[in-house]
Structures are given as C-alpha cells and as structure tokens.
Amino acid sequence: MKYIDEFRSRALTSRLISRIRSVADEGREYRYMEVCGTHTMAIFKYGLRELLPRNIRLISGPGCPVCVTPLEYLDRAIAIAGLPKVIITTFGDMLRVPGSSSTLENERAGGKHIKVVYSTDDALDIANRNTDKEVVFLGVGFETTVPTVAASIMSAAKQGIHNYSVLCAHKTMPEALGVIMAHRDARIDGFLLPGHVSAITGMKPYGFLAKRYGAGCVAAGFEPVDMLQAILMLMEQKRPIVEVQYKRIVDPLGNRLARKAIEKVFEKSSSEWRGIGKLKNSGLRIRKEFSRFDASLKFRVKTVRPREDKSCICGAVLKGIKTPVDCKLFGKKCTPADPVGSCMVSSEGTCAAYYKYGRR
Amino acid sequence: MDRITLGHGSGGRQMHKLIDSLFLKAFSNPILNQKRDSAVLNIGNKKIAFTTDSYVVDPIFFPGGDIGSLAIYGTVNDLSVCGARALYISVGAVIEEGLDGSVLERIVRSMAEAAKKAGVRIVTGDTKVVEKGSCDRIFINTSGIGEVYYEGLSTDKIAPGDSVIVSGPVGDHAISVLSKREGIEFGTIVRSDSAPLDKLIWKVLRSSKKVRFMRDPTRGGLATTLNEIALGAKSGIAIEERDVPVRPPVRQACELLGLDPLYLACEGRVIIIAAKEDGPRILKTLGADKAGRGAKIIGSVTGDRSARVYLNTIAGGKRIIDMLSGEQLPRIC
Amino acid sequence: MCLAIPMKVVKIDGDQGMVAAGGLTRKANFILMKDIKPGDYVLLHAGFAIAKVKPEEARQTIKLIREL
Numbered sequence: 001m002k003y004i005d006e007f008r009s010r011a012l013t014s015r016l017i018s019r020i021r022s023v024a025d026e027g028r029e030y031r032y033m034e035v036c037g038t039h040t041m042a043i044f045k046y047g048l049r050e051l052l053p054r055n056i057r058l059i060s061g062p063g064c065p066v067c068v069t070p071l072e073y074l075d076r077a078i079a080i081a082g083l084p085k086v087i088i089t090t091f092g093d094m095l096r097v098p099g100s101s102s103t104l105e106n107e108r109a110g111g112k113h114i115k116v117v118y119s120t121d122d123a124l125d126i127a128n129r130n131t132d133k134e135v136v137f138l139g140v141g142f143e144t145t146v147p148t149v150a151a152s153i154m155s156a157a158k159q160g161i162h163n164y165s166v167l168c169a170h171k172t173m174p175e176a177l178g179v180i181m182a183h184r185d186a187r188i189d190g191f192l193l194p195g196h197v198s199a200i201t202g203m204k205p206y207g208f209l210a211k212r213y214g215a216g217c218v219a220a221g222f223e224p225v226d227m228l229q230a231i232l233m234l235m236e237q238k239r240p241i242v243e244v245q246y247k248r249i250v251d252p253l254g255n256r257l258a259r260k261a262i263e264k265v266f267e268k269s270s271s272e273w274r275g276i277g278k279l280k281n282s283g284l285r286i287r288k289e290f291s292r293f294d295a296s297l298k299f300r301v302k303t304v305r306p307r308e309d310k311s312c313i314c315g316a317v318l319k320g321i322k323t324p325v326d327c328k329l330f331g332k333k334c335t336p337a338d339p340v341g342s343c344m345v346s347s348e349g350t351c352a353a354y355y356k357y358g359r360r
Numbered sequence: 361m362d363r364i365t366l367g368h369g370s371g372g373r374q375m376h377k378l379i380d381s382l383f384l385k386a387f388s389n390p391i392l393n394q395k396r397d398s399a400v401l402n403i404g405n406k407k408i409a410f411t412t413d414s415y416v417v418d419p420i421f422f423p424g425g426d427i428g429s430l431a432i433y434g435t436v437n438d439l440s441v442c443g444a445r446a447l448y449i450s451v452g453a454v455i456e457e458g459l460d461g462s463v464l465e466r467i468v469r470s471m472a473e474a475a476k477k478a479g480v481r482i483v484t485g486d487t488k489v490v491e492k493g494s495c496d497r498i499f500i501n502t503s504g505i506g507e508v509y510y511e512g513l514s515t516d517k518i519a520p521g522d523s524v525i526v527s528g529p530v531g532d533h534a535i536s537v538l539s540k541r542e543g544i545e546f547g548t549i550v551r552s553d554s555a556p557l558d559k560l561i562w563k564v565l566r567s568s569k570k571v572r573f574m575r576d577p578t579r580g581g582l583a584t585t586l587n588e589i590a591l592g593a594k595s596g597i598a599i600e601e602r603d604v605p606v607r608p609p610v611r612q613a614c615e616l617l618g619l620d621p622l623y624l625a626c627e628g629r630v631i632i633i634a635a636k637e638d639g640p641r642i643l644k645t646l647g648a649d650k651a652g653r654g655a656k657i658i659g660s661v662t663g664d665r666s667a668r669v670y671l672n673t674i675a676g677g678k679r680i681i682d683m684l685s686g687e688q689l690p691r692i693c
Numbered sequence: 694m695c696l697a698i699p700m701k702v703v704k705i706d707g708d709q710g711m712v713a714a715g716g717l718t719r720k721a722n723f724i725l726m727k728d729i730k731p732g733d734y735v736l737l738h739a740g741f742a743i744a745k746v747k748p749e750e751a752r753q754t755i756k757l758i759r760e761l
C-alpha cells in the first residue's frame with residue numbers, strides 16, 4: 001500500500017527508536033499528549049509504548065469526538081429516531097454510545113430506522129431515495145470531518161433536497177488543548193497534533209500553545225514511523241515551536257477550500273465537552289441561512305436531564321490527568337461490551353484502547 | 361436479560377457470554393460443554409461427529425459463492441476440522457414470502473453442486489415460508505454427520521512450542537460480502553474464500569500424526585479463534601503480524617473502512633496447531649493443494665499460562681489481541 | 694475517526710471521480726480540493742478527498758530517517 005507500507009517499516013522504526021534512546025535524557029520525564037483518538041489507537045496497535053524508553057510518557061487527550069459528545073446529544077438523537085418517518089444516518093462510531101437509557105444500536109434492534117454510513121454522500125443518497133422520509137445525519141467529529149458535512153449541506157441546498165438535516169455536535173480542537181494546558185494539574189511538555197485535522201486547519205491555530213504555554217507541537221501522521229519521528233522532533237526542539245512531521249500531507253496553511261466550506265455553513269459557538277465542561281468557541285453550529293438543514297430546529301423532542309455515574313472519571317482521563325487504570329469502574333463495571341463512560345464506548349476512546357490492548 | 365443485539369451474533373465476547381450463560385447453562389452435558397465445532401459422539405463402536413450451523417449472510421449472492429454453497433461448505437468444514445469425514449447433511453430453509461422463484465432455484469442448484477463437490481449427500485430437509493418481513497429473503501440451517509477418522513484432536517493436546525498454521529490469506533470472505541454493501545468496487549474482485557476443506561484436511565492429517573487441534577476462523581476471525589484456542593489450551597499464543605497472510609485488496613479495504621483483518625471472517629481457511637517438527641511438512645502439504653495456497657506458519661504456542669494471544673507488530677512492538685468485542689460486521693456468514 | 698488513506702486518482706470529472714489503491718476502487722468527492730488530476734494521490738476521508746499527497750516530501754521523510 002503506497003504511502004502506508006513504507007511508513008510501517010521496521011528498519012525505519014528501529015532507527016528512530018535508537019535515535020530516541022540516544023537523545024533521551026535519563027534524568028527527566030518527557031510528557032507528550034497525543035490528542036487524536038486515531039493516534040491513541042495507533043500507539044496501541046503497533047505496540048509503541050513498549051518500544052519507547054520508560055521516561056517518555058504518551059498521554060491520551062480529548063481528541064475522541066465520540067468520547068466528548070454529551071449524553072444529552074445521544075438522548076436527543078435517540079428521541080428523534082423515535083419520530084415517525086425518520087431515518088437516522090450516522091458514522092459507525094456512534095452506534096454503541098450509551099445515552100441516559102439506551103443506545104442507537106439498541107434502538108435499531110427495537111425497530112428504529114438507523115443506518116450506518118461511510119460518507120455524508122451516502123446519507124444524501126438515502127434522502128434522495130426516500131423522499132417520504134426525513135433523513136437526519138449525526139454530525140460528530142472534528143475539523144477533518146466537518147468539511148464533508150458542510151459539503152453535504154451545501155449540496156442539499158443546491159439540489160433542493162428538503163428531507164435532509166444534520167444534528168450538529170461538531171467540535172474544534174485548538175481551544176480544548178488550551179484548556180488542558182491552563183489546568184493547574186497539567187504537566188504536558190508537548191503535543192503530537194492530529195495530522196488530518198492539521199491538514200484542514202493548517203498550523204496557525206496552534207501557535208498559542210507554544211507561545212503562551214511553552215508546549216512544543218508537532219503535527220504527526222498515523223503510521224508508526226510518523227509518530228516516532230514526531231516524538232523525536234519534540235525531543236529535539238530547542239525551544240517550544242509548532243512544526244510539521246507529516247509533511248507529505250500537511251500544508252502549514254491547511255486546506256483553504258475546506259475551511260471556506262466550514263465557514264460558509266457553520267459558525268463558532270460554545271460547546272459542551274463531556275467530562276470537561278462548556279468551552280467557548282470550541283464548537284460549531286449551523287448558520288441561520290442553512291437553518292432548514294438544522295435537525296435541532298426541525299425536530300422538537302423532549303429529553304430528560306442526563307445523569308452521569310459519579311464514579312466515572314472520564315473527565316480526568318480526557319484531560320490526561322488520570323489513566324483508565326486509575327478508575328474504579330475500569331474493566332469491572334465498565335467494559336467495551338457494557339460501557340459506563342464515553343472513554344470506553346468509542347472504539348478510539350482511551351479506556352477502550354487500554355482494555356482492547358490488554359492494559360488492565 | 362437485556363435485548364439481544366447484533367453484537368450477540370458476531371462471534372466475539374458477547375456471543376460467547378450469551379452461549380455460556382444461557383445456552384450452555386440450560387443444556388449442560390459433558391459433550392456440549394466441550395464446545396467443539398462438532399460434537400463427537402460414541403454410537404455403537406463408531407465415533408460420529410455431529411454439527412449444525414445457520415446461514416443468514418447478506419447479500420445472498422456474493423463474489424465467490426452464495427448462501428447455499430456457504431451453508432454446505434461451512435458444515436462440511438466443521439466436521440472436517442474435528443477429524444471426521446463428512447457424510448450426510450440436512451437442510452432447513454426458512455423462506456420469505458415473495459422471494460423470486462428463480463433466486464431459490466439458483467441457491468438450490470448451488471447447494472446440490474456444493475454437496476457433490478464436497479462428497480456429501482443431502483439426506484433430509486425441511487422448508488418453511490414466512491410472511492414478508494419475517495426473515496430476510498432466505499435463512500438456511502444445515503446439520504451434518506461424519507465419521508471420525510483421526511482421533512484425539514483436542515485443545516488438551518496442545519503443547520508449548522507447537523506451531524500455529526493458517527491455511528491461506530484471511531479476510532477474503534468478509535470483504536467480498538462487505539464490498540457490495542459498502543459500495544466499494546474491486547478492480548480485481550475479491551472473491552470469498554468459501555470452499556470445502558475436507559480433502560485438504562484429510563491430506564494434512566495423513567501427513568502428520570502430531571496435529572493437535574484445528575478450527576476454522578469464521579465469525580470473529582483469526583483473532584477470536586486463536587483466543588478460543590488459547591483459552592482451551594490454557595496457554596499463551598504468540599503470532600508475527602508480518603507472517604499473517606492478507607491479500608492486498610483486502611488490506612486496502614481494511615485501511616479504508618477502519619477494519620482489522622485479524623477479526624474478519626473466513627469461510628475456506630483452517631487454523632492448525634501441530635508439533636513444531638511437523639510444521640514444514642504440513643505447510644508443504646497445504647501449499648500443494650489449491651485450497652491451501654498461501655498457507656503460512658504464523659506463530660507458536662508459548663506455554664505460559666496466560667491464555668492470551670500476543671502479536672509481534674510489524675513496527676517491532678508487541679500487543680495483546682483480544683477476542684472480538686461487539687459487532688464488527690453484520691451478517692457476513 | 695480521522696481515518697483517511699492515500700489513494701490514486703483514476704478519473705475526475707468536475708467534483709466527482711474515482712480513486713484506487715491495491716486493486717480496490719471507490720468513488721470520491723473532490724469538492725474540497727482544487728487542481729487535482731488523474732495520477733495524483735489524495736487522502737480519502739469519509740468519501741471525500743481532503744488533501745493531496747506530496748511524493749517528494751514522502752521521499753524526503755524516509756531519506757531523513759535513513760540517514761539518522
């Protein structure tokens with residue numbers, strides 16, 4: 001597989017590991033936060049932690065969009081699914097996320113029309129083929145995914161599609177990272193920034209992490225060679241700067257066309273991050289001009305005030321302050337088959353990754 | 361008990377839990393409790409293998425097979441991996457009202473052909489028709505009876521140092537079925553690996569007296585099946601990621617869809633645990649047969665008491681592979 | 694969720710097209726990209742091309758690591 005296999009080469013990863021070992025100062029700890037759920041999984045998948053010297057700590061951050069989606073959103077989606085003639089379309093990740101009392105998977109088992117799609121284009125297809133039904137797309141994800149959702153709304157507007165709408169829970173990355181650094185218990189030396197989000201946003205939004213908080217940043221790809229090279233770059237930075245490891249994909253200026261699509265359809269808003277709280281300018285909502293595609297306005301549903309399990313420490317885990325093994329419920333009451341908190345539910349959640357890859 | 365979800369049928373943890381806590385508990389007896397692919401029964405002075413399987417694959421026609429041929433080969437293979445010569449099959453069909461007659465004809469003809477190819481006779485059957493919406497076009501159950509010719513296959517026989525062999529590339533079946541659903545086209549079509557393994561297994565068992573255990577990695581894939589074997593053997597198993605055969609289009613599809621080939625179902629592959637010294641001979645036997653092309657030794661039994669499966673990754677790291685949890689793909693078998 | 698893989702552009706007609714890799718082909722939406730032609734490699738995410746792969750950078754990255 002071109003541009004994938006070469007970046008999994010054992011010859012290259014061994015070189016990087018040797019170099020990392022020789023550069024590492026044994027007297028200190030290097031604490032790097034990897035923000036993207038895909039990075040969390042990749043680190044486990046390739047067994048990178050075991051390869052790195054013990055004084056390099058990789059801490060998982062809140063870059064799992066499913067994990068940080070509030071309970072209330074799930075409850076709302078489930079309620080809308082219960083309305084007559086509604087088809088819910090969603091990325092697979094949302095299917096087993098528990099709301100207050102059920103999951104989309106459970107609801108589907110109970111007969112509701114819930115369809116997993118790979119692309120918003122598929123959701124639009126379904127809308128076109130079922131003009132007597134209302135198709136609602138669950139808009140969850142960061143800046144990698146947002147442009148594709150924006151494109152679907154623009155396309156629906158252009159084609160005059162009336163039965164398509166988006167229930168928006170999109171979030172943006174940079175603000176949350178600032179919140180993590182501002183926390184009094186934060187001990188982060190640098191960030192492995194999400195390579196695909198960076199391909200859209202460009203590197204400018206992360207400048208403040210280096211300037212204000214002294215955290216070096218490297219936009220990293222997702223293959224083992226990428227992640228190891230990014231770690232090496234962080235270690236070799238003479239002062240905190242923002243740079244790109246994933247040069248074959250990330251343009252420091254990002255993807256302007258994609259950002260224009262986002263700006264056309266969405267505007268910044270404050271957003272509720274499960275486990276962290278409400279953050280200003282960290283989310284997106286559909287602009288007034290496209291309000292006919294806003295499912296939260298189209299469908300009036302009642303939801304119960306959600307209750308979280310008090311023993312669940314997902315919040316601390318998402319902020320990188322605690323790890324899953326610190327949690328009383330981990331592996332006991334909270335497992336991938338029976339998740340309590342969001343970190344376990346998403347296939348990319350920190351707890352799910354720890355559990356799946358055997359860290360008990 | 362909560363609602364039954366698709367996860368309960370996916371072959372992974374949830375399904376095992378359901379089987380153990382409900383079915384096994386209610387039906388408990390020493391034969392059932394062994395949880396073999398086929399039950400081995402002593403009838404008179406013969407050892408008879410008996411198995412059953414239901415087929416609900418969607419779509420019913422896919423590259424490389426259909427629900428009919430799958431139903432025959434799947435049951436033949438469940439008998440073969442227990443060291444039995446498959447002899448007789450029963451067929452139970454539940455048909456949805458409104459199914460096109462020509463579709464049914466095509467499936468039935470395919471089953472007849474498959475039975476002939478696998479050298480088995482369909483000796484009894486049943487047909488039911490249900491109202492539209494009560495089942496998805498057609499569901500088929502096949503049960504099979506065979507005569508055991510190689511005794512003693514058991515996870516109890518597995519010993520430290522034994523080789524873990526897979527008879528060919530994994531994931532072909534799952535991807536061939538999925539491709540139609542996910543709208544991915546294959547420039548070179550990925551065909552299901554669905555095939556009868558009776559002759560291949562017979563050759564392997566003739567070439568070695570030290571085969572300990574065999575199982576075909578269907579639902580839940582290689583990873584789940586290795587976990588089952590590790591649990592049965594009460595030993596760890598270590599495999600090399602770079603030695604697990606996966607065909608390039610299958611690999612690509614997995615990257616595209618975020619799937620892990622280790623968890624994808626096969627319908628024409630067998631995992632063989634055998635003494636290390638017989639590994640090369642078994643490999644040669646497999647490779648000489650069309651059904652065994654691409655066979656590889658992928659790892660070994662560690663002998664530690666962890667009952668876990670370890671993967672040495674291509675990047676040089678190591679991780680634990682768990683059983684499938686929840687649903688990766690619906691209705692692929 | 695950030696799942697995206699590099700695929701080769703085989704056909705492009707306005708915003709729609711086809712990409713291929715490893716014998717696998719799929720339709721792709723190019724509305725978020727400009728100046729793409731057949732033969733280019735793009736990153737495909739959720740059915741959309743979101744970035745162009747720069748072959749020279751890929752080569753340089755590997756070269757750099759080899760020389761460590």
